[in-house]
Amino acid sequence: MNNLASLLERLRLIFHEGTGLLTDPAMLRTFECDGLAHHRVIPAVVVLPTTAEQVEQTISICHDLGVPFVARGNGTGLSAGALPVAEGVVISLSRFRRIIEIDAPNMRAVVEPGVINLDLTKASVGDDLYYAPDPSSQQVCSIGGNVAENSGGAHCLKYGFTTHHITGLEVVTPDGELISLGAGKCVDAPGYDLLGAFIGSEGTLGVATKITTKLLKRPELVKTLIAAFDSTTSAGAAVSAIIASGILPAAVEMMDALAIEAAENAVHCGYPEGANTVLIVELDGPEGEVLAGMERVEAFCRECGAGELRIAADDEERALIWKGRKSAFAAIGTLSPDFIVQDGVIPRTSLPQVLAEIAELSRTSGIRVANVFHAGDGNLHPLVLFDERIAGDLETANAVSGAIIDLCIKYGGSITGEHGVGADKVSYMGKMFTEADLDTMQMVRCAFDVDNLSNPGKIFPTPRLCGEVPGRHHGVHPLVLSGEAELF
Amino acid sequence: MPSPIATIDGATPRATATPSSVDELRTTLQEASHSGKQLLLAGHHTKMDWGRPPESVDVAIELGALPCEIEHWADDLVVRATASVTLEELQRELSTRGQRLCVDTLIPSSTLGGLVATAPSGPLRYGYGAIRDLLIGVGAVRVDGTLTRSGGRVVKNVAGYDLAKLYTGSYGTLAAVTEVFLRLHALPEESQYLTVAVPIDNLGPVVAALTHSTVAPSAIELHGPLGERTLTLSVLIEGLAKGVPIRQAGLERALGLSFATSTSAPDWWSSLPGSTTLKVTHEVASLPQLVQGLYEIADRHQIHTELKDSIGIGVCHLGIDALATLTLESAGQVLGEIRMLATALGGSAIILRAPVALRTAMDPFGSIPALDLMRRVKAQFDPQQLLARGRFVGGI
Amino acid sequence: MSSQPITSSGSFASPDTPRRDLLDECVHCGFCLPSCPTFVLYGEEMDSPRGRIYLMRAALDGAPINEEMVTHFDRCLGCMSCETACPSGVHYGELIEATRAQVERSYRRPLSTRLQRWIVFSLFPYPKRLAVARRFLRLYQQSGLERLVRTTRLLSMAPKFLQTMESIAPRIGPRESIAEFLPSLTETRGTVALLVGCVQGSFFPQVNEATVRVLRSEGFDVVVPTDQGCCGALSAHVGRLDEAREFARRLIDTFEAHEVEAVIVNSAGCGSTMKEYGEMLSGDRDYADRARAFGDRTRDIAEFLAGIEPIAPRHPLEITVAYHDACHLGHAQRVKQQPRQLLSAIAGITVREISEGEICCGSAGVYNIFEGLAAAQLGDRKAGNVASTAAQLLIAANPGCTMQIASALERLGTPMPTLHTIELLDASIQGESSEDLLERLTRRDGSRTGG
Incomplete structure (x- = not known):
């Protein structure tokens, strides 16, 4: 009996064919990619577990048979992090999605991995709480996926990323063991911070089956300002002035002329007319702090040459400002038939130089680049526009997109700020890190996944052979066994 | 830097290495690991009474002699500093540009390397996060002498594994941290410490009101000896001068209390209580049960206990110096009762620091989940188990 | 009728092939997933619009239209919630209707399903047949038979779809026939026509009566063409496109006989299909222009009333x-x-x-x-x-x-x-x-x- 046949035979004991277990080629094909659709691989099998036991059993079977597996949330990732393996199993967690508990007194929630990010906030509204990380895809992305990617969002400047908001995980390790990492609803579990290592490991260290998150109190007041500038440089100066003054905005977003045009086309967001660059600054917190802070932000913007400047008068106006920003990616479709969304980070103060270099790249290549970014933390999302129907355009666009990432590395930044490395940016890892750096990271992987079965092919350009490690212990520590040490 | 380690927990290192550069450190580690020497990494020796006593130490590697470098990118609110820099030195340097690392100086003159290795939890964690949350990049030398880096100098960065998290709180058992990249904050325009006495029977509503308040304090601490039925609550509000008084008034309204205010911290604020210190974690809202339980334990055993809880974080430090004077059996019983209480409230209790006898007789960390996986991590980084063998959880 | 040659693309054949350029507009972002009722229920990629678009593409590339695939197409409610959610403006409605037409043509359903469909499509789109059914239903409800059936659970032996139909049937009240022309109750502001609707007209006549009263109070003459048939919505939604087109042509014929500024519809399903007549009959030389004009004249009653200055006084309702x-x-x-x-x-x-x-x-x-x-x-x-x-x-x-x-x-x-x-x-x-x-x-x- 070949491997696939025995795999299926054993999976059939856990799942019902056609509902929890998919083998029909057309059905399998719907799982061939995530949000980054040009990376495609059809998996051998898809399972849709609804319990931790099913995940555990599935991974145990994979472990026994040496079959690779890839966990997938709602398939919205932008780095091909959930790209299947051809001979492997996709573990789709999209129906493993109960909100188990909203624990308002302890400011915690316990959820299953398939729960949609925004649904957690919706479920917490009654207690006047919310879940802070808000990726632009929050209405659809799953919290399990957020854990894998350590997702950020527009408001992570002030509130941090997923890793700052998860206190406990139940995970199935790549050898099929159900364990808990972190401290549940508490903090600081004694021992290594495996929770911190797991979050952002892009599914390569196992599969989370239960997630304990922090919930935050909704701020007393939120104020959003939009200001027009004649250049990204003057807008950048305003950002520097604001941040240097000690104000920590909840979000600072910048869009250039091309991005503004796209957003206006798509959602008529009413941004200041004729603006070369717009800056969106949001402050939240106690009323006294926000009002006093906003006065200063306004003054800094004016000093740096802001033209039209508006503070949203109500929630509706505020929502419209954000609608323009959050729809910018999809709206680029109104300007260009095809585009690449890039994700890179630079030290914020290098913004003027990097933007000048991007403009130069665009000029010499003839490829248009629209810029949307989280200006507060230097996270760039250049949108590289091209037309696949024009011969050579795709290649040039790819080259420009790659050159932008090289710029990020050159200026001391990162190849990804929130989308992850996935399969897409594997080849850039060697540019950002040394062999030794990558080797050290893979030591963690070897501790979790000796056989390299959990989401192989992601993050690392070449897998490390874990081999037999001298001094490796399983079970009870020999010192404890020998009575030389004791566990109280 | 202090003079080299004479003894650690009663053991005398046979040799001391004092590398003066990262390259020297690499060579030292490479050679020592090649010959299978048992090693101990040390900074300024401020936490030698933390963790389990190491099994044996052949060579103490003094990292305090490594060059002190601070590279402050003020406009990016990021700093790079070498591990031998002390927190006080760093704060002094940062303050010249109106910034700070939002970490409390709980133990004077400890190095950044030591801070990362032990990850103590202080009051500012409530408003700004713990060390793990502010550490954005780290350079470290593995036991085989390999220099490695993870993270970087930008705050937002998800490329590769976050090894900084793994090194944080690892008690020097994985690698020698040589440099850190830290996220900074601006010094606040104004700070007010609001203090009031709270009867322990009234803690429930106070905790609920504080944790669900929109006033956004930077820290909320509860402190006092457990003998009395009243503790001191102190709240730090920081921010713009215009906003602070409004927020104070808001908090007083929400709590129905009126505070004494001061621009300087209470003397107990930035410290860990006692010289034998326990760290108890608990679910945030269970503080009243914790305090009541601890009160009963202290009363039953007639031991003086100083409590300091970071409300809203769920970390409680207990200074129980009497533990060191009890018989080991009684001390064990007290610890057992505290552990049982902490476990019932969702958390755990560890001995943070204590005389060696206590830490030898009982496991400071207690039983912990995922230990096997931790051993596997250790085995990858330090296959011969040379770095501080036995000092960490489960004898790692 | 369409004069395009019959060509085949993968497992699909013209006419009414899902257009590849429309499929390619989907950038696979997944924003439609939480808006889709079947994804909410089943949590499977194939039960989301994004997944169904993938299946359409698979079929277009030659994957067989098998039972499994049809199941996922059938499960789509055609609610168009995904079109509201889609940031890229994918025309999902058009795609699924074309796909259903393909399924209807090339996939042979099990006998029981075919029988079921035959019964439904021989009844609902035909107001006269429905009127008969309506009388039986009223008798059933008033004679006490309903009570008997429900207390004895007699129906549990009947096919599921009959049970469903029985359970959702509304209370049937008396029905008054509506005259063909009803003048405005005040000074006339214009003339509109009313679509009676098959189900609306038979089971909810009071809605049509209310519609007429309000329109007349607001100053409109109302024409209610007699012998109006089905608008074709039910057929179109399940992919019986040829049947739907035939219904559409007859309805256009009937209403064209009257000079009106708007065709008023109070049934959402009918309205949405009628507004799309232009698209539906675009391949029909004789009807294309008329269909578009008809669609442009179609207004939902709420849409129409919100667009005019109200003159009839409203009285408070607590x-x-x-x-x-x-x-x-x-x-x-x-x-x-x-x-x-x-x-x-x-x-x-x-x-x-x-x-x-x-x-x-x-x-x-x-x-x-x-x-x-x-x-x-x-x-x-x-x-x-x-x-x-x-x-x-x-x-x-x-x-x-x-x-x-x-x-x-x-x-x-x-x-x-x-x-x-x-x-x-x-x-x-x-x-x-x-x-x-x-x-x-x-x-x-x-x-x-x-x-």
């Missing part, structure tokens, strides 16, 4: 209502604000929003008859959300929704009277008090369980 967005009104026709605007303009009315309002109630034309289980789950979900508004009255603008939600609310043990937007407006204009209105509705609904 009542709290929950407003349900019918998918084919909210998503397909993008008529969301207008009904709320009309209701809020009545003094004393409080309009409550229903949470998960964008998710379909499970009615979706004849979906609840063919896909009973999914429909019942969606109905329960909707009923729960409606019940938690604690409103006194549910307002919906589509007969299918009304039947579906009312029966689900009853199953849940939280019955709530249901009215069409226009009926409430009518009550206000007529000056009925909220007490009288609620009492009338209680009498109307009686106790469906016969107890």
Whole structure:
């Protein structure tokens, strides 16, 4: 009996064919990619577990048979992090999605991995709480996926990323063991911070089956300002002035002329007319702090040459400002038939130089680049526009997109700020890190996944052979066994 | 830097290495690991009474002699500093540009390397996060002498594994941290410490009101000896001068209390209580049960206990110096009762620091989940188990 | 008829092939997933619009249209919620209708399913046959037979779809025939025509009566063409496109005989299809232009009334209502604000929003008859959300929704009277008090369980 046949035979004991277990080629094909659709691989099998036991059993079977597996949330990732393996199993967690508990007194929630990010906030509204990380895809992305990617969002400047908001995980390790990492609803579990290592490991260290998150109190007041500038440089100066003054905005977003045009086309967001660059600054917190802070932000913007400047008068106006920003990616479709969304980070103060270099790249290549970014933390999302129907355009666009990432590395930044490395940016890892750096990271992987079965092919350009490690212990520590040490 | 380690927990290192550069450190580690020497990494020796006593130490590697470098990118609110820099030195340097690392100086003159290795939890964690949350990049030398880096100098960065998290709180058992990249904050325009006495029977509503308040304090601490039925609550509000008084008034309204205010911290604020210190974690809202339980334990055993809880974080430090004077059996019983209480409230209790006898007789960390996986991590980084063998959880 | 040559693309054959350029507009972002009722139910990629687009592409590339694939196409309610959610503007509705036409042509369903479909499509699109069915149903309900059947659970032996039809059937009241021409009650502002609707006309005649009264009060002459047939919506939604086109042509013929400024529709499903006649008949030389003109003249009653200056005085109604967005009104026709605007303009009315309002109630034309289980789950979900508004009255603008939600609310043990937007407006204009209105509705609904 070949491997696939025995795999299926054993999976059939856990799942019902056609509902929890998919083998029909057309059905399998719907799982061939995530949000980054040009990376495609059809998996051998898809399972849709609804319990931790099913995940555990599935991974145990994979472990026994040496079959690779890839966990997938709602398939919205932008780095091909959930790209299947051809001979492997996709573990789709999209129906493993109960909100188990909203624990308002302890400011915690316990959820299953398939729960949609925004649904957690919706479920917490009654207690006047919310879940802070808000990726632009929050209405659809799953919290399990957020854990894998350590997702950020527009408001992570002030509130941090997923890793700052998860206190406990139940995970199935790549050898099929159900364990808990972190401290549940508490903090600081004694021992290594495996929770911190797991979050952002892009599914390569196992599969989370239960997630304990922090919930935050909704701020007393939120104020959003939009200001027009004649250049990204003057807008950048305003950002520097604001941040240097000690104000920590909840979000600072910048869009250039091309991005503004796209957003206006798509959602008529009413941004200041004729603006070369717009800056969106949001402050939240106690009323006294926000009002006093906003006065200063306004003054800094004016000093740096802001033209039209508006503070949203109500929630509706505020929502419209954000609608323009959050729809910018999809709206680029109104300007260009095809585009690449890039994700890179630079030290914020290098913004003027990097933007000048991007403009130069665009000029010499003839490829248009629209810029949307989280200006507060230097996270760039250049949108590289091209037309696949024009011969050579795709290649040039790819080259420009790659050159932008090289710029990020050159200026001391990162190849990804929130989308992850996935399969897409594997080849850039060697540019950002040394062999030794990558080797050290893979030591963690070897501790979790000796056989390299959990989401192989992601993050690392070449897998490390874990081999037999001298001094490796399983079970009870020999010192404890020998009575030389004791566990109280 | 202090003079080299004479003894650690009663053991005398046979040799001391004092590398003066990262390259020297690499060579030292490479050679020592090649010959299978048992090693101990040390900074300024401020936490030698933390963790389990190491099994044996052949060579103490003094990292305090490594060059002190601070590279402050003020406009990016990021700093790079070498591990031998002390927190006080760093704060002094940062303050010249109106910034700070939002970490409390709980133990004077400890190095950044030591801070990362032990990850103590202080009051500012409530408003700004713990060390793990502010550490954005780290350079470290593995036991085989390999220099490695993870993270970087930008705050937002998800490329590769976050090894900084793994090194944080690892008690020097994985690698020698040589440099850190830290996220900074601006010094606040104004700070007010609001203090009031709270009867322990009234803690429930106070905790609920504080944790669900929109006033956004930077820290909320509860402190006092457990003998009395009243503790001191102190709240730090920081921010713009215009906003602070409004927020104070808001908090007083929400709590129905009126505070004494001061621009300087209470003397107990930035410290860990006692010289034998326990760290108890608990679910945030269970503080009243914790305090009541601890009160009963202290009363039953007639031991003086100083409590300091970071409300809203769920970390409680207990200074129980009497533990060191009890018989080991009684001390064990007290610890057992505290552990049982902490476990019932969702958390755990560890001995943070204590005389060696206590830490030898009982496991400071207690039983912990995922230990096997931790051993596997250790085995990858330090296959011969040379770095501080036995000092960490489960004898790692 | 279309004169294009028959070509085949993968497992699809023209005409009515899902267009590859439309499929390629999907960038695979997944924003449609949480808006899709079947993804909400099943959590499977293939039960989401993104997954179905993938299946269409697979079929276009030659994957066989097998039972598994058809299952996932069949499960789509056609609610168009995904079109509202899609940031890239994918024309999903057009794609799924074309796909269903392919399935109808090339996939042979099991005998029982075919029989079921034959019964449904021989009945619902034919007002005269429905009128007969209506009389039987009224007799069934009034003779006590219904009570007998329900207490003895006699129906549990019948096919599932019959049970569903029985359970959602509304109370049948007396029906007055509507004259072909009804003049304005005040100075005439214009002339409009009214689509009676097959199900609306047969089972909810009071909605048409209310529509006519309000239009006349607002100064319009109303033409109600006799012998109007089905608009073709039910057929179009399940991919019986040729049948739908034939219905469309007949309806255009019937209404073209009258000179009107608007064709008024009070059934969301019919309205959305009629507005798309232009697209549906674009390949028909004789009808293309007329179909487009007809579509442009079509107005939902709420849309029409919100666009004119009201002249009939509204009287206050102290009542709290929950407003349900019918998918084919909210998503397909993008008529969301207008009904709320009309209701809020009545003094004393409080309009409550229903949470998960964008998710379909499970009615979706004849979906609840063919896909009973999914429909019942969606109905329960909707009923729960409606019940938690604690409103006194549910307002919906589509007969299918009304039947579906009312029966689900009853199953849940939280019955709530249901009215069409226009009926409430009518009550206000007529000056009925909220007490009288609620009492009338209680009498109307009686106790469906016969107890």
